[in-house]
Amino acid sequence: MIQSQTLSASGGLRGEITVPGDKSISHRSIMLGSLAEGKTRIQGFLEGEDNLSTLKAFQSMGVEITRLGEGILEIQGRGLHGLREPADVLDCGNSGTTMRLMTGLLSAQRFFSVLTGDQYLRRRPMKRVVEPLSRMGARIWGRDGGERAPLAINGGPLRGIEYRSAIASAQVKSALLLAGLYAEGETRVYEPHLSRDHSERMLGFFGAELQTFDGGVSIKPLPRLAGREVQVPGDISSAAFFLVAALITPGSELLVRNVGINPTRSGIIEILRQMGGDLQLHDERTLSGEPVADILVRGSTLRGIEIGGDLVPRAIDEFPVISVAAALAEGVTVIRDAQELRVKETDRIAAMVSELGALGARVEALEDGMRIEGVAALKGGRVKSHGDHRIAMSMAVAALRATGEVTIDDTACTATSFPNFWQLLAQVKG
Numbered sequence: 001m002i003q004s005q006t007l008s009a010s011g012g013l014r015g016e017i018t019v020p021g022d023k024s025i026s027h028r029s030i031m032l033g034s035l036a037e038g039k040t041r042i043q044g045f046l047e048g049e050d051n052l053s054t055l056k057a058f059q060s061m062g063v064e065i066t067r068l069g070e071g072i073l074e075i076q077g078r079g080l081h082g083l084r085e086p087a088d089v090l091d092c093g094n095s096g097t098t099m100r101l102m103t104g105l106l107s108a109q110r111f112f113s114v115l116t117g118d119q120y121l122r123r124r125p126m127k128r129v130v131e132p133l134s135r136m137g138a139r140i141w142g143r144d145g146g147e148r149a150p151l152a153i154n155g156g157p158l159r160g161i162e163y164r165s166a167i168a169s170a171q172v173k174s175a176l177l178l179a180g181l182y183a184e185g186e187t188r189v190y191e192p193h194l195s196r197d198h199s200e201r202m203l204g205f206f207g208a209e210l211q212t213f214d215g216g217v218s219i220k221p222l223p224r225l226a227g228r229e230v231q232v233p234g235d236i237s238s239a240a241f242f243l244v245a246a247l248i249t250p251g252s253e254l255l256v257r258n259v260g261i262n263p264t265r266s267g268i269i270e271i272l273r274q275m276g277g278d279l280q281l282h283d284e285r286t287l288s289g290e291p292v293a294d295i296l297v298r299g300s301t302l303r304g305i306e307i308g309g310d311l312v313p314r315a316i317d318e319f320p321v322i323s324v325a326a327a328l329a330e331g332v333t334v335i336r337d338a339q340e341l342r343v344k345e346t347d348r349i350a351a352m353v354s355e356l357g358a359l360g361a362r363v364e365a366l367e368d369g370m371r372i373e374g375v376a377a378l379k380g381g382r383v384k385s386h387g388d389h390r391i392a393m394s395m396a397v398a399a400l401r402a403t404g405e406v407t408i409d410d411t412a413c414t415a416t417s418f419p420n421f422w423q424l425l426a427q428v429k430g
């Protein structure tokens with residue numbers, strides 16, 4: 001369904017909100033709950049389209065998953081060898097995480113399966129998982145020599161490998177760890193910078209034999225995982241839209257409750273603080289092995305900074321909204337080492353340059369990032385989401401500081417990761 005949204009400037013965001021559950025952790029809780037023995041109960045599960053794709057895929061493989069209430073699921077785990085061959089193609093929708101992690105898992109199952117996705121996902125690169133999994137003995141076919149979905153997988157026995165990934169990708173790392181749960185011997189994955197470590201934390205929580213070390217992680221096969229109670233924290237990538245919205249809007253004071261602040265995800269907090277943002281963490285605590293806090297944010301004068309290196313994977317999904325903060329900051333912001341943005345749901349560098357540019361921002365594309373010169377305000381206009389949830393929500397944030405109305409076309413995609421985004425924004429926008 002194509003929708004559009006029209007927004008005008010905000011006089012300050014005020015109040016308290018709770019953002020929906022973390023998307024990455026929600027995917028992993030379904031996967032590990034299905035592979036565990038006994039019951040897994042999940043609270044705070046994100047009922048966004050991406051996670052529902054993962055949920056349906058596991059139901060198609062015979063896993064009983066019951067919804068007990070909003071964001072509460074109970075999974076009857078089938079054990080590591082209890083999945084059944086799906087009778088039809090598994091549709092991963094828009095979700096790269098679903099497709100890449102499932103490719104790892106399905107490579108080890110003794111049945112045939114096919115993964116497909118929507119028009120955006122079918123354009124995204126898959127060799128990054130297909131190639132190392134093939135080295136483990138996986139038999140996977142796809143378009144363009146295995147680069148693009150649909151992917152057909154003839155699962156079977158695997159052997160552990162040592163793999164040095166050229167990119168810091170949690171999806172690559174997690175695909176190999178899931179395959180490594182079944183492989184003969186040890187599977188070791190090295191990455192150039194540490195990517196989000198939710199798989200490592202949750203695999204450990206479910207009892208897997210896993211070791212993290214400087215530069216990587218290793219896993220050994222094991223006979224069983226044990227069902228657990230998982231509490232999913234709020235998604236910092238969703239909170240990020242509200243953090244930036246409050247910072248760029250004078251007069252704002254907003255409390256975002258229950259946000260996951262895992263250090264491999266919290267690059268956005270460091271970046272916004274370096275830009276001069278007033279962000280305070282309160283009531284820091286741990287939920288199911290993941291650090292969580294409430295974040296209090298106030299309208300601030302931001303300044304341009306340089307961003308690159310190991311901070312990039314720790315804030316990878318936040319660059320569209322970081323570019324909005326930069327567009328309204330004093331001075332120049334340069335984002336480098338972020339070429340991965342080009343292979344997300346859309347090319348997020350090209351999309352933000354074009355859409356922010358349409359509102360009068362001074363943004364230039366770099367091969368691996370963006371150069372942004374701040375302006376005092378944006379202007380009204382009509383912009384597009386490019387079918388990408390994070391572009392749609394970033395442009396909604398930009399609209400809060402535009403001198404005229406901004407209409408964003410094709411906004412239904414926000415349901416991918418943040419189904420109640422527009423309601424929450426209306427609630428605090430003022």
Ligand SMILES: O=C(O)C1=C[C@@H](OP(=O)(O)O)[C@@H](O)[C@H](O)C1
Pocket residue numbers: 023024025097168169170171172174195196316317340
């Ligand atoms: O593992 C995950 O849950 C994710 C990893 C990241 O992708 P890459 O592994 O491609 O960096 C991120 O962009 C995505 O939103 C979720």
Ligand SMILES: C=C(OP(=O)(O)O)C(=O)O
Pocket residue numbers: 050094095096097098317344345390417
């Ligand atoms: C890149 C994203 O997700 P995925 O790779 O799972 O589609 C995202 O949510 O920004």
